[in-house]
Amino acid sequence: MKALVTGGGGFLGSHLVRALLARGDEVTLLARGDYPELRALGARSVRGDIGDAAEVAAACAGMDAVFHTAAKAGGWGDPREYERINVDGTQHVIDGCRKAHVPVLVYTSTPSVVHTGGDIEGGDESLPYAARFSADYPRTKAEAERRVRAASDERLRTVSIRPHFIWGPGDRHLLPRLVERARSGRLRRVGRGDPLVDTVYVDNCVHAHLLAADRLRAGAPIGGRVYFVSDGDPVGVWTMANRMLEAAGEKPIAGAVPAFVALSAGALLEAWHGLTRNEREPLMTRFGASQLAHAQWFRIDAARADLGYAPRVDREEGLRRLADSFSRP
16 A cells, blocks of 8 residues: 555654555655655655645645654643644644545554543543643643544544553664663652553554554444554563663663652642743653553553454563664664
């Protein structure tokens, strides 16, 4: 098929581009930067901004499927930019698909859209959207997901995938921050426990996206639905962080701060950064503290049943691959 991947130069997006090319699909990536390594593999690279409706519509032309992975993540930033990229950008993708008669849209969402600040243990797709959010990222992702779900009809069939804690080789966001903070001595555990969380190795996440697109193209009655996907094996958040640091050749995290202290610090730092108009993300945010202090794992029965999803790479194999990526020059 002819596929467009928005955010195709990012962590998940670039792995998705490679997987599509490997199976013989014709791939175009829409991103703000240039990615010659992906062009060398056979991808067509289009430089553009997801916030520009005309650029998005032009990129959608002639496509059989669109994978919308582009987003502004993080727990801090200009609310207007979150709206422009996550909400307006997603609407531009929906409109571009309709204008170009694209029949399939797979959207990368997040479990944060249902997180209310407490523990979620064994949750499923019946959970409602959170009524309040501690950051603009989950708030705008929830609004974007609502629009994607509402857009699904006979002409444009959509599915939203909710991966949590995507990890693996090529991560330029989560692990680099862990390593940088560990080396600077600023990394601490939040709370005394080790709450269970979902993780999803990047190849498993890509597999779920491909399955969703293929099922939609085959006419499966899954339009408008959402699916949690993971490695199927919840793990302690600090256990996983230390395993990843070990793979990167770093020492485990030493020291901890009480959860209520981290949450309070996040609120104070956000207020200070707002007053001083500091655009850099604070060392701690309320969203970050909440994510680290609470259990978040979900059942993937629906993805197994409807998409035929099953994790292809287990955690130990993924960690071996991650360690190998650091050992290569």
